Each structure stands twice: as C-alpha cells, then as structure tokens.
Amino acid sequence: MISKERIARINALAKKSKNEGLTITEQAEQKKLREAYLAAFRGGMRNHIEGLKVVDEKGNDVTPEKLKKIQKEKGLHDR
Template sequence: MLSPDKIERINQLAKKKKAEGLTPAEVKEQAKLREEYLASFRSGMRHHIEGMKVVDPEGNDVTPDKLKEIQKQKGIHNRNDNF
C-alpha cells in the first residue's frame, strides 16, 4: 500500500503539471511515484482476485482451474482437493 504522503505528492505533481509544468527532476519523481503506485495497485488487485471463489446460480463452485491451483498453493479456500 502506498503511503498517504506519496499519494498526496502524486496529486500535487499532477496539479502542478496541469497548471505550470514540471521540472525535469519532478518529471522523474512523478514517473517513479507512478510506478510505485501501479505496483501497489497490481499487487492489491492480484491479492483480491486470488481470493475470489466463483459460484454459478445453482451454487456450484465454477472457479477456473488455474485460479483454484493458485489458491491451493496459497492455502486459500481450503483447496486441498483434486479438481
């Protein structure tokens, strides 16, 4: 998770870029912060998706096999059975 200070700095740089432009040092800082933000977002999204269990309207577990295997490896949803 990105710290609130870094998110605030991302927003400051975005506003400054629109208003007056950024210095070369600020452009580099913005790119670095953007990469940190994206890495944090991707990690959180991956964690969220890996924890999902897909169920059809009849209540049957229809989670894709690839996801079941990841969950089994990580011990999520007690995926110890063979599918």
Template sequence: MLDILKRINELSYKRKNAGLTEIEVGEMNRLRNTYLQIFRGSMEELLLNTTVVDPKGADVTPKKLRKEQARNRKKAIWS
C-alpha cells in the same frame, strides 16, 4: 498509499499549470510505479482469495485461478 496518491495529484496539477522540472518528472514516474506496484499486489491478493459461485451454489472458479490459488497456498509465509 494515500500520501503517494496525494503527491502524484499535486505534481499532475503542477504539470498542467506551470510545468515540472526534470527532478519532479522523475519523482512523479517513481511514485506512479510505486503506486501501480501496490495496487497490482492488492488486486492479486484479492483474486487469490476469491471464489466464484453460480446461482445454484456450485463453485465455478476458473481453472486458471484455482491452479494459481493452489500454487500460492504451497508457499511458506516467510518467503
């Protein structure tokens, strides 16, 4: 993932200074989409493994998140 981000930054710098070819614009868009997909996937995993607890120690995880966590637990590992 760091390689993707490094290349995006290189292309962004080049775009600001010299401009990009159509091939480089396409590469940059593809890399950005790949990066966003990886980022969103990691955020989803983080949220699916999160429990919200109030200062008294009670579980106050939102119902919507609990439903999604329960639905995710039912999935087989290999699917």
C-alpha cells in the same frame, strides 16, 4: 499500500504539471511515484482476485482451474 503522503505528492505534481509544468527532476519523481502506485495497486488487485471463489446460480463452484491451482498453492479456501 502506498502512503497518504505519497498519494498527496502524486496529486500535487499532477496539479503542478497541468498548471505550470514540471522540471526534469519533478518529472522523474512523478514517474517513480506513479510506478510505485501502480505496483501497489496491481499487487492488491492480484491478492483480491486470487481470493475469489466463483459460484453459479445453483451454488456450484465454477472457479477456473488456473485460479484453483493458485489458491491451493497459497492455502486459500482449503482446496
């Protein structure tokens, strides 16, 4: 999870970039903050997807085998 302060800084730099432009230092900071944000987002999304269990209309587990393997390795869903 990325802190509220870092998100606020990302937004402030984006606003400044649109209005007046950024210095080289600010551009580097913006790039670093964006990369950190994307890494946190991707990690959260990966955890969310790895925790999913796919069920069809009849209640049968149709979770892909690749996902079941990952879940078994992590001890999720007792598979």
